[in-house]
Amino acid sequence: xxxxxxxxxxxxxxxxxxxxxxxxxxxxxxxxxxxxxxxxxxxxxxxxxxxxxxxxxxxxxxxxxxxxxxxxxxxxxxxxxxxxxxxxxxxxxxxxxxxxxxxxxxxxxxxxxxxxxxxxxxxxxxxxxxxxxxxxxxxxxxxxxxxxxxxxxxxxxxxxxxxxxxxxxxxxxxxxxxxxxxxxxxxxxxxxxxxxxxxxxxxxxxxxxxxxxxxxxxxxxxxxxxxxxxxxxxxxxxxxxxxxxxxxxxxxxxxxxxxxxxxxxxxxxxxxxxxxxxxxxxxxxxxxxxxxxxxxxxxxxxxxxxxxxxxxxxxxxxxxxxxxxxxxxxxxxxxxxxxxxxxxxxxxxxxxxxxxxxxxxxxxxxxxxxxxxxxxxxxxxxxxxxxxxxxxxxxxxxxxxxxxxxxxxxxxxxxxxxxxxxxxxxxxxxxxxxxxxxxxxxxxxxxxxxxxxxxxxxxxxxxxxxxxxxxxxxxxxxxxxxxxxxxxxxxxxxxxxxxxxxxxxxxxxxxxxxxxxxxxxxxxxxxxxxxxxxxxxxxxxxxxxxxxxxxxxxxxxxxxxxxxxxxxxxxxxxxxxxxxxxxxxxxxxxxxxxxxxxxxxxxxxxxxxxxxxxxxxxxxxxxxxxxxxxxxxxxxxxxxxxxxxxxxxxxxxxxxxxxxxxxxxxxxxxxxxxxxxxxxxxxxxxxxxxxxxxxxxxxxxxxxxxxxxxxxxxxxxxxxxxxxxxxxxxxxxxxxxxxxxxxxxxxxxxxxxxxxxxxxxxxxxxxxxxxxxxxxxxxxxxxxxxxxxx
Amino acid sequence: xxxxxxxxxxxxxxxxxxxxxxxxxxxxxxxxxxxxxxxxxxxxxxxxxxxxxxxxxxxxxxxxxxxxxxxxxxxxxxxxxxxxxxxxxxxxxxxxxxxxxxxxxxxxxxxxxxxxxxxxxxxxxxxxxxxxxxxxxxxxxxxxxxxxxxxxxxxxxxxxxxxxxxxxxxx
Numbered sequence: 001x002x003x004x005x006x007x008x009x010x011x012x013x014x015x016x017x018x019x020x021x022x023x024x025x026x027x028x029x030x031x032x033x034x035x036x037x038x039x040x041x042x043x044x045x046x047x048x049x050x051x052x053x054x055x056x057x058x059x060x061x062x063x064x065x066x067x068x069x070x071x072x073x074x075x076x077x078x079x080x081x082x083x084x085x086x087x088x089x090x091x092x093x094x095x096x097x098x099x100x101x102x103x104x105x106x107x108x109x110x111x112x113x114x115x116x117x118x119x120x121x122x123x124x125x126x127x128x129x130x131x132x133x134x135x136x137x138x139x140x141x142x143x144x145x146x147x148x149x150x151x152x153x154x155x156x157x158x159x160x161x162x163x164x165x166x167x168x169x170x171x172x173x174x175x176x177x178x179x180x181x182x183x184x185x186x187x188x189x190x191x192x193x194x195x196x197x198x199x200x201x202x203x204x205x206x207x208x209x210x211x212x213x214x215x216x217x218x219x220x221x222x223x224x225x226x227x228x229x230x231x232x233x234x235x236x237x238x239x240x241x242x243x244x245x246x247x248x249x250x251x252x253x254x255x256x257x258x259x260x261x262x263x264x265x266x267x268x269x270x271x272x273x274x275x276x277x278x279x280x281x282x283x284x285x286x287x288x289x290x291x292x293x294x295x296x297x298x299x300x301x302x303x304x305x306x307x308x309x310x311x312x313x314x315x316x317x318x319x320x321x322x323x324x325x326x327x328x329x330x331x332x333x334x335x336x337x338x339x340x341x342x343x344x345x346x347x348x349x350x351x352x353x354x355x356x357x358x359x360x361x362x363x364x365x366x367x368x369x370x371x372x373x374x375x376x377x378x379x380x381x382x383x384x385x386x387x388x389x390x391x392x393x394x395x396x397x398x399x400x401x402x403x404x405x406x407x408x409x410x411x412x413x414x415x416x417x418x419x420x421x422x423x424x425x426x427x428x429x430x431x432x433x434x435x436x437x438x439x440x441x442x443x444x445x446x447x448x449x450x451x452x453x454x455x456x457x458x459x460x461x462x463x464x465x466x467x468x469x470x471x472x473x474x475x476x477x478x479x480x481x482x483x484x485x486x487x488x489x490x491x492x493x494x495x496x497x498x499x500x501x502x503x504x505x506x507x508x509x510x511x512x513x514x515x516x517x518x519x520x521x522x523x524x525x526x527x528x529x530x531x532x533x534x535x536x537x538x539x540x541x542x543x544x545x546x547x548x549x550x551x552x553x554x555x556x557x558x559x560x561x562x563x564x565x566x567x568x569x570x571x572x573x574x575x576x577x578x579x580x581x582x583x584x585x586x587x588x589x590x591x592x593x594x595x596x597x598x599x600x601x602x603x604x605x606x607x608x609x610x611x612x613x614x615x616x617x618x619x620x621x622x623x624x625x626x627x628x629x630x631x632x633x634x635x636x637x638x639x640x641x642x643x644x645x646x647x648x649x650x651x652x653x654x655x656x657x658x659x660x661x662x663x664x665x666x667x668x669x670x671x672x673x674x675x676x677x678x679x680x681x682x683x684x685x686x687x688x689x690x691x692x693x694x695x696x697x698x699x700x701x702x703x704x705x706x707x708x709x710x711x712x713x714x715x716x717x718x719x720x721x722x723x724x725x726x727x728x729x730x731x732x733x734x735x736x737x738x739x740x741x742x743x744x745x746x747x748x749x750x751x752x753x754x755x756x757x758x759x760x761x762x763x764x765x766x767x768x769x770x771x772x773x774x775x776x777x778x779x780x781x782x783x784x785x786x787x788x789x790x
Numbered sequence: 791x792x793x794x795x796x797x798x799x800x801x802x803x804x805x806x807x808x809x810x811x812x813x814x815x816x817x818x819x820x821x822x823x824x825x826x827x828x829x830x831x832x833x834x835x836x837x838x839x840x841x842x843x844x845x846x847x848x849x850x851x852x853x854x855x856x857x858x859x860x861x862x863x864x865x866x867x868x869x870x871x872x873x874x875x876x877x878x879x880x881x882x883x884x885x886x887x888x889x890x891x892x893x894x895x896x897x898x899x900x901x902x903x904x905x906x907x908x909x910x911x912x913x914x915x916x917x918x919x920x921x922x923x924x925x926x927x928x929x930x931x932x933x934x935x936x937x938x939x940x941x942x943x944x945x946x947x948x949x950x951x952x953x954x955x956x957x958x959x960x961x
Contacts, residue, residue: 570849571849611858613953614898615851634846
């Protein structure tokens with residue numbers, strides 16, 4: 001019972017949320033009657049409320065929304081133009097829907113005697129059948145007709161005798177009796193001066209709950225416009241309801257928890273993200289300071305502060321993440337009943353197996369994931385699982401099985417919905433899509449099976465032959481896709497005709513801050529989620545084997561496919577291969593690959609940021625992060641990278657790829673040496689000293705110019721003066737070392753500053769050699785020759 | 791001027807079609823140079839203009855997408871308008887700027903060679919692009935004639951980049 005109440009609560013919360021949005025949308029729709037997107041959205045709201053409503057046995061609500069849906073469906077297909085008259089009816093029906101929902105909220109059932117839907121339904125039908133104008137004229141007549149149907153609203157003490165109670169189903173009779181009892185209680189109130197009574201009630205209510213009143217008043221007004229015959233009565237009754245409702249609200253149970261706007265949590269999360277970045281920077285700075293001032297007393301203190309900030313930040317981050325995390329069981333729990341009820345309704349036997357309900361997900365994802373899952377499970381039962389007889393004939397167990405599974409896969413959560421039903425036939429899907437005009441026959445021909453399966457996510461595609469209460473008009477799957485994509489997730493479909501279908505929803509832990517291994521491929525840095533890194537190894541080229549034309553790495557007992565990361569991302573190769581190769585062993589599920597990178601940078605905590613609308617979804621890239629130095633580093637999407645790696649692995653040998661680096665240098669004139677000095681005189685001395693070597697020489701007169709020249713030329717060594725305007729030699733060296741490409745470029749300081757601290761500083765910033773002026777020609781030549789390995 | 795003339799003039803002013811009045815509207819643009827040409831975008835579409843900062847390359851994108859960079863904690867795409875417009879790539883120098891504009895709710899930065907001027911131009915002086923213009927992607931709003939005889943191309947900011955041209959469809 002509790003479960004059902006929870007479900008009902010969820011339904012109401014969701015329904016009211018949607019209706020709130022709907023109000024705005026409808027108004028907008030009146031201004032842009034041709035806005036298909038908007039129509040689609042409104043249609044989906046009606047559809048979802050219908051679906052959930054029917055599941056919870058709200059027949060009246062389902063009845064109403066079903067007819068609304070029919071009208072909206074016509075409109076979104078362009079078969080119907082929304083005129084203001086039609087809009088009136090739609091608005092009326094939305095109001096009725098709202099009134100029913102409010103009644104459900106307060107009474108737990110949808111008998112809602114004050115809401116009369118038959119005339120609305122009639123009008124909606126008239127619209128669908130294209131006879132709307134006529135029905136307007138026959139209003140009086142239709143009113144008459146309604147009496148013959150079971151319309152609670154029309155039943156009163158006066159006409160109850162006319163009803164044939166025998167012929168009605170028992171629950172219907174119950175409702176009528178309930179209604180009549182209410183009627184008797186109200187009788188007195190209404191017989192008095194109605195207007196006065198209403199006024200005074202209005203005031204009472206105002207005191208109790210202003211907000212509620214407004215809402216109710218609006219409803220009352222709409223109701224009175226559309227039902228002239230019963231105006232005063234219904235209005236009065238509604239007022240009464242509102243009153244009792246308001247009372248109910250005032251005695252709501254005190255709650256143990258606080259409801260917090262998700263936006264505030266997001267804001268908090270963003271702030272913590274910034275804090276983590278600042279912390280990373282602080283650690284970086286601390287490391288620099290530590291090197292420079294080793295042994296100084298204040299370092300200890302600084303270290304303590306940095307560590308404690310770092311610990312608190314991490315704790316804070318975990319705490320906030322936990323606030324947002326909920327077990328997916330919260331969503332899964334509603335499914336056993338849904339499956340049972342649906343299976344019964346459709347005369348099928350279905351078993352539901354749930355796994356991994358403890359898997360935790362961010363709250364916002366939990367909220368978004370419910371709807372798509374309902375649709376998909378419904379579809380699995382309705383379209384997937386065959387009726388028992390058919391299953392028996394096929395030699396399958398009579399009882400179909402649906403698996404609902406959640407698990408972590410790297411930085412993704414995977415939710416798997418699998419059935420052992422009839423599966424999907426790609427050819428049939430294509431045929432259907434062609435019939436519906438979604439694709440052309442040519443497109444169908446070039447379509448792979450995988451692509452064909454994805455057709456079910458196109459708007460307007462439905463495999464159900466007839467429209468049923470369960471899985472309606474092909475709205476489900478495109479909603480599913482939209483919702484999943486909103487979460488930055490992806491859907492994968494696998495299906496074997498006769499065997500069943502598996503849907504995999506992969507959803508990233510969007511707001512997460514993750515541990516990552518930073519690696520460099522050539523000059524580009526990438527962050528690899530640490531959860532997918534099995535180990536890192538250093539190998540030599542001889543460890544690489546070629547088996548059946550593909551490169552593999554023998555690692556202990558295992559043979560792993562080996563791919564160069566630069567090949568996967570088509571990065572231009574500029575680094576000379578070194579003796580050792582660095583390999584990241586990536587694992588995803590059962591698959592493992594070895595990824596050659598050029599350098600390991602280290603492990604770091606990173607904040608995942610989206611690449612934005614225009615760049616998200618790039619193959620192999622999950623997002624970006626901002627590092628301590630302010631630069632952006634791309635985060636690898638391991639699942640997608642694995643796929644890319646597989647293609648690359650089939651195409652390219654690692655051993656070939658390693659040879660692709662720029663041409664070898666043979667004679668001295670292939671080498672370029674850059675002289676950086678602000679004094680023309682000094683530059684000339686150095687040039688004269690080096691000319692006998694036969695190397696090419698270029699000159700720069702300060703650090704800024706040197707940096708520019710360096711980027712434009714292929715420089716093999718640099719002679720750098722320390723004292724220079726604009727940018728001195730230390731800074732220049734520091735800047736150069738920031739680039740991976742120039743990590744090994746020989747930098748030779750040539751200066752008259754000869755103290756020990758100058759030399760130490762030189763080493764710190766990355767100088768390879770330190771020559772003090774004056775020097776002999778031979779000495780300079782020797783140093784340069786040694787560094788060029790001539 | 792006789793009284794009759796004045797009355798006539800007033801009459802004319804009153805009878806002036808509303809549309810013509812609308813044409814008196816002045817639009818404010820920011821002009822900039824890319825390659826050999828001068829372009830302009832509405833001043834309101836510009837979020838900010840910054841000096842070049844370091845960016846990170848991104849794989850599998852057309853060459854006019856230089857990559858992404860960090861603007862105060864947000865990751866923004868960087869588009870080189872020179873390459874986009876088919877001009878040869880240029881070195882970044884002290885006149886180069888990044889113009890950050892909002893496109894479909896997202897901030898996107900564009901590399902331009904240099905800013906030229908703030909422009910106020912009557913709407914009527916902006917004419918639809920002549921047919922001879924290459925305007926396949928519908929990125930040109932119109933061609934503005936300045937009082938000094940300069941011709942500037944007014945760009946349709948929203949159409950400057952399109953996702954489907956940047957990220958290949960997953961299937």
